[in-house]
Amino acid sequence: MTASDTAPPTHSPRRAAIVGAGISGLRAAEILEGSGQWSVHVFDKARGVGGRTSLRRANPYAFDHGAQYFTARDEGFRARVDRWITAGIVAPFDGPLAVIPSDGQVEFRDSESTERFVGVPGMNAMAKSMISGLELTTKARVASLEPEPESSPGRWALRFMDGEIVNGFDAVLVTTPAAQAAPLVAASDELRQAAESVEMTPCWAAMVAFSGRYDVPFDGAFIDQGPLSWACRNSSKVGRPGGDAWVLHGTPEWTAAHLELGPEDAARQLTEALARATGQPTPDAIHLNAHRWMYSGAHPPRSDGALFDASLGLGLAGDWLNGSKVQGAWLSGQALAEQVLSRA
Ligand SMILES: Cc1cc2nc3c(=O)[nH]c(=O)nc-3n(C[C@H](O)[C@H](O)[C@H](O)COP(=O)(O)OP(=O)(O)OC[C@H]3O[C@@H](n4cnc5c(N)ncnc54)[C@H](O)[C@@H]3O)c2cc1C
Numbered sequence: 001m002t003a004s005d006t007a008p009p010t011h012s013p014r015r016a017a018i019v020g021a022g023i024s025g026l027r028a029a030e031i032l033e034g035s036g037q038w039s040v041h042v043f044d045k046a047r048g049v050g051g052r053t054s055l056r057r058a059n060p061y062a063f064d065h066g067a068q069y070f071t072a073r074d075e076g077f078r079a080r081v082d083r084w085i086t087a088g089i090v091a092p093f094d095g096p097l098a099v100i101p102s103d104g105q106v107e108f109r110d111s112e113s114t115e116r117f118v119g120v121p122g123m124n125a126m127a128k129s130m131i132s133g134l135e136l137t138t139k140a141r142v143a144s145l146e147p148e149p150e151s152s153p154g155r156w157a158l159r160f161m162d163g164e165i166v167n168g169f170d171a172v173l174v175t176t177p178a179a180q181a182a183p184l185v186a187a188s189d190e191l192r193q194a195a196e197s198v199e200m201t202p203c204w205a206a207m208v209a210f211s212g213r214y215d216v217p218f219d220g221a222f223i224d225q226g227p228l229s230w231a232c233r234n235s236s237k238v239g240r241p242g243g244d245a246w247v248l249h250g251t252p253e254w255t256a257a258h259l260e261l262g263p264e265d266a267a268r269q270l271t272e273a274l275a276r277a278t279g280q281p282t283p284d285a286i287h288l289n290a291h292r293w294m295y296s297g298a299h300p301p302r303s304d305g306a307l308f309d310a311s312l313g314l315g316l317a318g319d320w321l322n323g324s325k326v327q328g329a330w331l332s333g334q335a336l337a338e339q340v341l342s343r344a
Contacts, residue, residue: 016340017158017169018042019142019184022051023326024317025175026130027333028340033134035341041166042134043158045141048124049131052296052319053326055122056207058287061235061242063207064123065291068220068232068247069093069116070326077330081117089125091238093118095219100277102224109222121239145172145184145314155313171313171344173336177295178320188309191316194302198320201252202259203296206267207234209245209287216278227254228273245287248274252299255292263290297324306336310343 016032018025021044032038048054052066072078084090093116097109119125141161148157148167157167174181182195219236223229230249234240248270250258258266267288275282298320305322308315317336322328 014038014170014344015154015168016040016171016173017156017166018173018175019158020044020051020175020318021046021049021127021131021136021138022175022318022329023053023127024319024329024333024336025051025173026127026134027330028173028175028317028337029134029333030130031334031337032340035337037341038171040134041169042131042136043140043142043160044136044138045161047138048128049136049138050124050127052293053119053123053127055124056289056291058207058209058289061207061209061245061287062122062240063234063245063247064118064232064237065205065207065247066293066296067123067326068230068249069118071114071116072327074327074331076334077327080330084126084129085117087129089120089129090117091120092116093220093237095233095236096217098218098221100221100223100225106218106221106278108218118237120237121241142184145187147187169313171315171340173315173317173340175317175333175336177318178298179295181316181318185314185316188312188314191307191309191314194304194307194321195316198298198302200295200320201297201299202255203229203252203293204250204255204258204261204266204270204290205293206248206250206270206290207245207287208248208267208271208285208289209243210283211286212283213244214246214280214282216280221277223277225273225277226251227258228270228277231274231277244283246274252296255296259292261290263292264288266290266292299324301328306332306339308336308339308343310339313344315340 154168178198185191301324319329322332
């Protein structure tokens with residue numbers, strides 16, 4: 001962080017810090033900032049925005065190693081998705097989908113019954129489109145929230161891992177996965193207990209490119225054969241560069257039992273599992289890597305939507321409070337911003 005990133009401006013009497021620049025945090029940020037009543041500063045520990053809707057580049061390939069696609073059943077969210085489609089930020093994902101059950105017989109899933117969407121050129125495109133006009137500091141991991149003395153301009157200060165402190169916040173909205181949120185909201189028993197009540201499971205996400213096209217009749221498959229839960233021809237999505245590139249997700253159980261694998265080893269094991277599940281050997285893998293998500297999804301997620309302690313000026317949002325998907329994260333951030341506007 002640099003000093004210019006962190007100096008609190010004086011133009012707004014009410015100032016909110018948002019911890020997390022995933023879909024939920026950015027949705028809360030754009031509503032509060034747009035209200036004119038709050039000035040927000042978004043902080044994220046990562047280099048870029050998007051959280052679990054992220055993209056990993058490995059020239060000439062690009063892999064969506066977190067969220068694969070999303071659905072939009074909520075009317076308001078769907079209206080935004082339509083605007084994103086018009087802007088070229090989102091496109092349908094309508095390649096053939098399959099289900100591979102535990103007995104191994106590939107069944108086709110009618111993809112016309114559910115509309116699925118992807119970001120273009122990567123799943124982080126939506127988040128990138130949401131940051132314009134926001135004060136944002138990346139590579140800033142919040143270590144703790146500290147109450148400020150009565151004499152200070154706000155109620156909360158943020159202490160970062162590098163020891164830096166940024167003060168002057170009237171409210172802090174924590175939009176990280178539950179396990180990362182719990183210690184940050186320890187000042188509120190209700191919020192801390194809510195975050196501690198949710199288990200978030202891990203997921204090894206393999207990123208694999210083949211020397212030629214993998215000849216299977218689907219672009220995505222829901223797989224009920226450990227170690228695999230999902231396989232996707234990522235290069236079939238609109239705007240992805242390079243040759244035949246796949247993302248393979250391990251089940252939570254298999255991932256939990258293999259957390260200590262090296263990335264290449266995890267990717268190799270998941271690639272071998274794909275060949276077993278389809279009965280079709282893969283071409284040679286010319287790129288093998290994997291990312292280990294420690295907090296992939298909530299099992300089961302809560303249905304609060306969002307939680308806000310108005311007396312403390314502390315709030316929680318995130319997919320784990322609303323369904324564990326992209327749309328749920330969006331609606332959770334929105335619900336938290338609405339609570340702040342009506343109660344703070
Ligand atoms: C492998 C995988 C597959 C998925 N597949 C799908 C799918 O197909 N469809 C779908 O709809 N959803 C899918 N999801 C879920 C979807 O990605 C999430 O529901 C959604 O992106 C969550 O958004 P969020 O804002 O709640 O959290 P996140 O995206 O996790 O954002 C939280 C942010 O907080 C930051 N952060 C954490 N701790 C700190 C800290 N101390 N200080 C500062 N910043 C911090 C993180 O860096 C992150 O950017 C998938 C997720 C994974 C991991």
